[in-house]
Amino acid sequence: MSEHENEKQTSNVVVDSEGSSHGQELIQAYWSPEQEKRLVRRIDIAIMPLLILGFAVLQLDRSNIGNAMTDNFLKEVGITQFEYNVGNQLMYLGIVLFEIPSNLVLYKVGPAIWIGFQIVAWGLVATFQAFIKGHGYGPYIATRFLLGICECGYIPAGLYTMTRFYKKDEISKRFAVFFLGNMVANAGAGLLAFGILRMRGVANLSGWQWLFLLEGMLTIVIAVLFITLFPRSTSNPVSLAGLRHFTEEEAHIITQRVLLDDPTKKHAHTHVSREELKAVFTNWKLIAHVMTTLGSLSAIASLASFGPSIVASYGYKAIEANAMNSIGYWILIPVTLFWGWAADKWGKRGPMVMFGTFISFVFLIAQRCIAETDKVTAKYAIITVVYASSFNWHPINGSWMALNAKSAGERSITMAILIMAANASGIVGGQIFQASDAPNYKVGWSVSVALSCIGFVSSVVANVQYWNLNRLNKKNGNAGFVYHP
Template identity: 30%
Template sequence: MSAPLTEEKVAHDKSPDSGSNTPSFSDESIDNPTGISEKALLRKLDYKLLPGLTLLYLLSFLDRSNIGNARLEGLTDDLHITGNQYLFTLTVYFIGYVLFEIPCNIVLKRTTPKLWLPTLMLAWGVVATLMGLCHNLGGFIAARFFLGVTESGLFPGVVFYLSMWYKRTETHYRVALFFSAASLAGAFGGILAFGIGKMKGVAGLAGWRWIFILEGILTVIVALTAYLFIHNYPSTAPFLTEPERTLIHARLAHDTDATNDEKFAWSNVRAALADYKCWMYGFGFHTMSLPLYTLSLFLPTIIKELGYKAAEAQLLTVPPYAVATILTLLVAVASEKTKKRAPFILASTSLAIIGYIILLTAPRSKPGVSYVGTIFAAAGIYPSTAIVLSWPAANVSGQSKRATATAMTITIGNLGAVLGTQLYRPKTSPRWYLGHGFALGYLVFNLINTAALWGLLERENRGKRVRIEQGERSEGGIVSDEDVRFLFQT
């Protein structure tokens, strides 16, 4: 546990009128004996941690979504896969993903990030490569299932990992930077598929096979180097000096439980399962994952059915993802500066709703209007999803409970993706009323869930402030640790 805080200090740091819920080293009440600039330290952490983690997620999202690009290059024709069978290959990925997310985060807590994350990547890189060597539907379904299993631990693992390095108010921006790799993967995927598709016939292989093989081999190569650039936690990271390590531990001790030497306990897993807020975080991602994954998996097909050729459709997937990447970063910066989450989710989700309304109502004779709808949809979905995914990492206390809550969010969320993969059926082409309609409905439910969670968190914060002001004391004789350090981010 962190050092005891006096009531006067709590009142100073956690005043309801304060612009931030977390103290910084600019506060006179917190000593920074190291003489190190906090901003300089954050820049160093960002430089050492974020590029490598973002690269891992970029390749993860590329390897799971390139099936949409491969379809345009003849995947379904060569393997004699019908439209509904193709949808099942998308679904089975998320079955593996959902089943193994929480177990993977438990393994991460019981091992180390330096060992576990690169090993996961190496495994999914091998599976991704083997997808290019499949010769029948059964083999391809098996490969997709194990791709989901091996990729399941990366995102929840990294979100938990970042919470062990940064203060709660700093995690969203870093998670958003990390998640922006998803939209970058969409943009790169279209460009790569356009180029790799021209390798049709090389070594007697179809273009779609080369998409899986080359992108999978790239993942394997990066995984082998990741053992060198993925670090464990601040207490052992070799790139830190002892004064820097001291500063990191001191700033986290006043804001999170990241410095606690917490042993894994099943009671903390049960605590996450019993917390209604953890379920609402999960439902928040559930309502975003359906539109997120249906767009990423079906965008090449949606654009092609507007009347464009396959090669044109591959390239036209780039602008929606480029706009989404830019807005994800801009919204992350704004959310970080204002210390708000819910208002930005509501605004971004509303933008995506406009996009689907355009897709559902645009005249068939005007494909350009429908294409604009895809840009609006992507521009709203990705910023909202980035905030939703970082919310539990900022608000759930207890390391094992937070690791479980993060995995719960992804697990519950990806159940929406499981449903979404069955919605874009061939017989609904080219208007896709079923898929677009479900995506629109889910986004509306996201607005409702976000507004409700916002109100509930504000109500709990008001109760905590009252207890702090009244000097409520725990058994140790101080204001309770939960109240001091965990006013919820709203």
């Protein structure tokens, strides 16, 4: 008997490489744990860097307008701060409106085609928004709305794609690593702006125009890499350019191991069924997750657009404020990675989400308490910690929702709903900081505290609902679906 046969694992479900079920026959995994570990490492190399890079350029193109604000952007475009806020709200609206349709397309055509197309599309919009100088409100809001439409499906598509390649006890840390793209972009944006904005005058362009041009063109480069390298699926790990990442046997193992771990991940149809859509939209348990996301992220959403300006209001030079604003995001990176690792290690996502939202709530209270003082150093220190604790819980909330979905189609739409809530927070938080409230923004910080409180309370409700449902199932002897805490 071979080494593989000595280390067989069993399951009562039979699935093939396309995720089709063959009834209740006994199936045996013929691969060894060592072989599986090697394949997981190769999966990490094949898909994670590309997904992270895509997320990084998305966040750069979405938030670099906050850095542009420190370079006379409003005056040179010809808009007010209120109109600037409306443009950012429209960007988030474009994302929210098309999030679910985007994931329906993703489910049908796969990530290599759909994600690659999206990166190209928003990269072009991000690049050409450099030429709205002097054209006023209309072109400004049109480009922001179009940018949102083009970016709409990337994050839920990335999250859903990872659930196809990884097992339940591997996914939280991968979700956290995926958000490295977001965090590195937020942290590096200020440093990039610190250098690029100094190009003002080169080729008769403003610094903020160079910012949009260079970062937009970087996005196009990443799009080409994605299309060239990203595998189509677990069962067909070949890129659109014909690059094969795994042999046919390895592809079978990659697909089989995930489906043996969670048979709900099989693709029973080539599209999301009506029953799956109905199941998602009538799933009341998602409400607490959505409110956690909406409340806690709305509380800090405006900082992406106003953070550098707020730091500059503490008395620092405008260009230097961009670099100083990035420090909290650098701290957020190891915090989020630890949160993802701990959630998988402990096997409990809910308490990690609740603890994360509570910490964010506490530091926003501290920021509000000190807002009206002249303690500039303390203000800067606290806002840095606000950044560092802002959304380390968010990827874990996503993995928690994904694990409690009952089918592949439900999981795809559930991820879309999560990111719809995240981007709706940009609409809610888009008008928190007003010019009339500057420079202390006492009203703005008060609103942020209230929203953060809603998010924390909702995370408590989410934990309680699953604990109570599992308790009732156990009491009633129900051996059905067990909810992941």
